[in-house]
Amino acid sequence: MKIKNEQLKEFLLDSGLVEKDALEKAILKAEKEKEQLGSVLLKEEIIAETDLRKVYAHILGVPFIDLTRQVVPPTVLQIIPEAIAKKANIVAFDKTGTELKVAMIHPEDLQTIDFIKKKTGLRIVPCLTTQEGIRALLRQYERSLKAEFGDIIQKSSEEVEENKEDLAKVAEDLPVVRIVDTLLKHAILQSASDIHIEPMEQGVLVRYRIDGILHNAMTLPKNVLSGVIARIKVLTNLKLDEHRLPQDGRFKIQSDEYKISFRVSILPVFDGEKVVMRLLDESSKGLTLEKMGMHGAALETIQREIRKPNGMILVTGPTGSGKTTTLYTIVDLLNTPEVNISTVEDPVEYRMQNINQTQVHAKIGMTFAAGLRSLLRQDPDIIMVGEIRDNETLEIAIHAAMTGHLVLSTLHTNSAAGAIPRMLDMGAQPFLVASTTNVIIAQRLVRRLCSDCREPYKLDEKSVATLKQSYNMDAILAILIRLKAVSQTTTWTKIQLYKPKGCGQCNNEGYKGRLGIYEVFGVTEEIEKLIVQTASSDVIEKKAKEEGMLTMIDDGFYKVVQGITAIDEILRVTKE
Numbered sequence: 001m002k003i004k005n006e007q008l009k010e011f012l013l014d015s016g017l018v019e020k021d022a023l024e025k026a027i028l029k030a031e032k033e034k035e036q037l038g039s040v041l042l043k044e045e046i047i048a049e050t051d052l053r054k055v056y057a058h059i060l061g062v063p064f065i066d067l068t069r070q071v072v073p074p075t076v077l078q079i080i081p082e083a084i085a086k087k088a089n090i091v092a093f094d095k096t097g098t099e100l101k102v103a104m105i106h107p108e109d110l111q112t113i114d115f116i117k118k119k120t121g122l123r124i125v126p127c128l129t130t131q132e133g134i135r136a137l138l139r140q141y142e143r144s145l146k147a148e149f150g151d152i153i154q155k156s157s158e159e160v161e162e163n164k165e166d167l168a169k170v171a172e173d174l175p176v177v178r179i180v181d182t183l184l185k186h187a188i189l190q191s192a193s194d195i196h197i198e199p200m201e202q203g204v205l206v207r208y209r210i211d212g213i214l215h216n217a218m219t220l221p222k223n224v225l226s227g228v229i230a231r232i233k234v235l236t237n238l239k240l241d242e243h244r245l246p247q248d249g250r251f252k253i254q255s256d257e258y259k260i261s262f263r264v265s266i267l268p269v270f271d272g273e274k275v276v277m278r279l280l281d282e283s284s285k286g287l288t289l290e291k292m293g294m295h296g297a298a299l300e301t302i303q304r305e306i307r308k309p310n311g312m313i314l315v316t317g318p319t320g321s322g323k324t325t326t327l328y329t330i331v332d333l334l335n336t337p338e339v340n341i342s343t344v345e346d347p348v349e350y351r352m353q354n355i356n357q358t359q360v361h362a363k364i365g366m367t368f369a370a371g372l373r374s375l376l377r378q379d380p381d382i383i384m385v386g387e388i389r390d391n392e393t394l395e396i397a398i399h400a401a402m403t404g405h406l407v408l409s410t411l412h413t414n415s416a417a418g419a420i421p422r423m424l425d426m427g428a429q430p431f432l433v434a435s436t437t438n439v440i441i442a443q444r445l446v447r448r449l450c451s452d453c454r455e456p457y458k459l460d461e462k463s464v465a466t467l468k469q470s471y472n473m474d475a476i477l478a479i480l481i482r483l484k485a486v487s488q489t490t491t492w493t494k495i496q497l498y499k500p501k502g503c504g505q506c507n508n509e510g511y512k513g514r515l516g517i518y519e520v521f522g523v524t525e526e527i528e529k530l531i532v533q534t535a536s537s538d539v540i541e542k543k544a545k546e547e548g549m550l551t552m553i554d555d556g557f558y559k560v561v562q563g564i565t566a567i568d569e570i571l572r573v574t575k576e
Contacts (some may be wrong), residue, residue, distance in 0.1 A: 005037040011055050012047075022046050033494060040133065046554055049130045053112040056572035057128040062107045067093060067133035069452060071138060078427040079120055081142040086256075088112045089179040095255045098122050103129040103137065107487070135257070139189060157423060168230070168240060174228035180235075184253060184277075186217070188260055190507070193279055197232075199225050199272030211447045211514050212320065229266070229273050236264045240428035244268055248347075251480045252282075259283035263347065280349055287329045292322075293515035293559065297548050301522045306330055309381075310497075312401045314388075323410040324349060327384055330408060331355065334382055343384040346369035357517065360386070376400055385409040391427040398428060401436040408495045415552075416442035420531055434523065435533040442519045444552055444573040447511035448563045453503035454510070454563065457494050465493045470571070476557050485561050500561045515564065517573070521549040 005027060012018045016039070018026075030040045038056070041047045049068065057064035058446020072093045079092045079100060090112055094101040104112075107126040117124045183206060187195045192208035204220040213284065218508035220228070233240050247266045252259070262279040289299055306313060313330065315323045328350055331435065335341060335354060346360035346368070356378070358371050370384055370394040374398070388394050388409045401407045413419045419440045423433050459467075459547040467473050473492060480486045496507055521544040530540050550558070556570035 008037050008055065011059055015055060017051050017055070018047055034119070042571060045365050049132070053128055055132050060107060060128065061134060063125075064128045065093070065101075065103055065129050065133070067091075067103055067126040067129050070136075070138045072137060072160040076297045077137065077140055079122075082115060082138075084286050085118075085141070086138060089131075089134050090116065090565055091126075093137065095122070099125055101125045101127060103127050103258070105129070105131060105134060106230045107372075110201070140266060148305045157398060157454075168234075168274060172234070172471070176224070176231050179224065180231045182230055183218075184210040187277075187279060188253075188258060189563040191513075194277075195277040195279070197228065197275040197277075199269060199274060201271055204228070204272075211509070211511055212445055213447075225272050229275065232264060232275055232277075233266070236262075236541075238264075238266065241323060243273060261351075263349070278349075281351065287325065287332075289329060289333075291515075292326065292329060293555075293564075294518055294520075296550075298518055298520035298550060301520050302330070302441065305439035305522055306334060306406075308406065308438055310404045310406055310436075312397060313406070313408045313438055314411055314419050314440045315409075316419050316440065316442045318412065318414070320445070321443055322514075323443065324386070325406050326443065326516070327410065327443060328352070331382070331384055334406075340379060341382040341384070342375045342378055342380040343386070344368055344375060345384070345386040367393075369396055372396045374403075380405060382406045383408070387411070389425075394423060394426050394428055398432050398436050402432070411517055415440070415537065415541065416440040416521055416549075417537040417544060418442075420540055421537050423532060430532050430534050434528040436522045437531075439520065439522045442552060444558070445514045446517055446555075446556065446569040446573055448513040448515055449498055449500055449563065449565055450503060450506035450510055450512040453506065455501045458494070458496060459492050461493060467492075469566070471553060471557075476554055480558060480561060483558060485558055495558060495561055496563075498566065499566050499568075511569075517552045517559060517570070520557065521547070 009023060009027060012023060013020060015291070026040045026044060026046055027037060029044075030037045041052060052423075054064045070093060072091075073196055076092050076095050079505075080090060080094065080102070084210040085091050087521070089105045091103050092100055093103055099118075100120060101118065102113075102124055105128075106127050107128050113124050113126055124533060148169075169277055171404070183197075186536070187208050190208060190210055192210050194209035194215065196205075198205045198207065203222050204225045205216065206218040206220060207214045208217045209215075213435075229241055235251045238247045238249050239253075248264065248267070249262045250261060252261045255439060256262075259282045261280040261282050263280065265272050265276045265512045267276075281541060289302060294302065305311070315326045317323050317509075318517055327403055331343070331352065335352070337354070338435060340356075342356040342358070343353075344358045344360060348359050351357070358375070360368060360371060368385055368387065368389060372383065373396055375383055383397075383400060383405055385393065385397055385407065386409070388397060397407050409421050411422055413422045419439075419442075420437075422431060464473060477486070477492060481488050481490075502508035502510045506512040523531070524547060526547070527540060527545055530543055534548060541551075553570065553574055556565070556574065559565050560567055560570060
């Protein structure tokens with residue numbers, strides 16, 4: 001965007017979108033790093049992209065269009081071929097007579113405009129939009145999964161039948177390659193976290209896990225299974241002729257829009273081989289504790305405790321509750337040139353810059369305990385252990401925390417307070433647990449309500465009575481009043497809540513994305529005394545709540561009254 005920094009500064013100050021001090025700092029940084037001022041403002045999150053693009057549009061004298069929620073008729077969209085749209089970041093969104101409105105990131109790109117004009121024979125009206133707006137329209141080029149498969153399934157079935165003895169040849173056949181590529185592409189477009197390819201008696205079921213919930217995506221003919229499995233094995237460098245033993249591997253897909261790592265697990269089942277692929281987005285910006293859903297005293301406790309030079313930080317919860325993501329986020333916050341950070345993981349999920357990551361290999365004796373013992377000879381300041389599973393790993397972790405290291409790890413317990421008795425059951429000494437544990441975080445993941453279609457409603461007396469059978473609703477309301485999340489005179493039937501509806505933006509699910517609900521307590525002097533006395537988790541939790549800790553249920557209802565999630569989600573993830 002060819003707009004001078006002084007010109008942009010003038011408009012931003014007039015608009016009041018940016019504070020003068022923040023703008024001056026951004027200008028100095030832009031000059032020092034020889035970058036455009038707008039790029040620095042976006043990187044530093046000083047201004048939203050939509051607001052910045054509106055200012056650009058005003059300076060350039062072109063209309064601004066927000067396309068993130070606009071559905072364009074296919075006949076209009078296809079006026080500019082997908083390949084050109086992706087390459088030039090230009091999409092058609094409206095046609096009236098001989099006039100074609102196009103959305104662009106660089107509306108001053110006269111060469112592209114002239115090219116589209118000659119190709120279409122229409123008068124081009126350029127409009128400025130955001131990068132997300134362009135991406136939203138590019139996604140509309142994608143045909144449905146069934147439509148895209150319709151013309152290749154038959155060909156693939158025929159070629160697999162012809163070459164079923166030669167798996168290497170089948171894996172390279174164009175129809176099989178297209179099936180696998182299409183499955184991967186649609187999983188990425190739908191922000192799936194896992195792909196399940198499950199052989200059944202009559203077919204092959206493909207399912208995507210989106211926002212923690214599995215959805216049926218497609219059923220393939222049974223005779224393409226061997227070709228699909230062979231193709232995935234080729235991508236993952238696994239043995240093509242091994243069908244009786246489990247195999248694990250990984251591969252990566254990279255484009256201008258994304259960089260996804262696939263962690264692959266292949267398991268023999270009764271009707272063939274089942275594949276589960278975990279999608280790990282390596283191109284996504286680093287999460288922050290706030291974006292994950294932490295707030296208030298819990299956030300302050302974590303920020304304070306992770307700055308201590310030694311001790312243990314533990315994250316608890318069942319499989320799939322986001323524990324590893326929380327650990328990675330904390331490690332990312334601590335990752336500075338002044339410290340040596342080492343990890344022992346099973347498996348290594350995300351690759352992190354300037355961090356020494358070690359993979360567990362139990363078959364050759366490289367267990368968590370063995371890896372942790374070796375790490376201590378590598379002069380670490382901060383150690384991350386994927387999971388504490390046994391007494392030996394726990395003992396080494398505690399001694400590492402005692403001798404000046406900050407240790408981060410996970411435990412499988414249902415609550416934060418439950419981590420203490422769990423460690424004592426594993427053989428740890430109470431006084432060592434009390435003196436080395438800094439903070440314990442318990443968490444679950446809930447789905448976010450789609451902000452485009454959520455519906456307001458209020459609870460009736462019958463619904464409140466039903467909820468009271470599971471939760472202490474009066475105590476939760478008192479906590480919400482204390483947090484100033486609701487007014488002091490309110491009741492549950494007066495609070496406006498939201499429920500899912502479903503729209504085009506969320507694939508008619510009513511939910512889009514996930515966030516955590518948490519309970520966090522730092523080990524204070526009072527808690528230390530209870531640990532030394534081997535108090536039960538109930539007693540420890542009661543004391544932590546007296547000191548201000550919110551339970552996961554409290555935090556969940558806080559996010560419900562904020563309109564971020566729904567009561568049904570809290571019920572789903574907190575059921576014992």
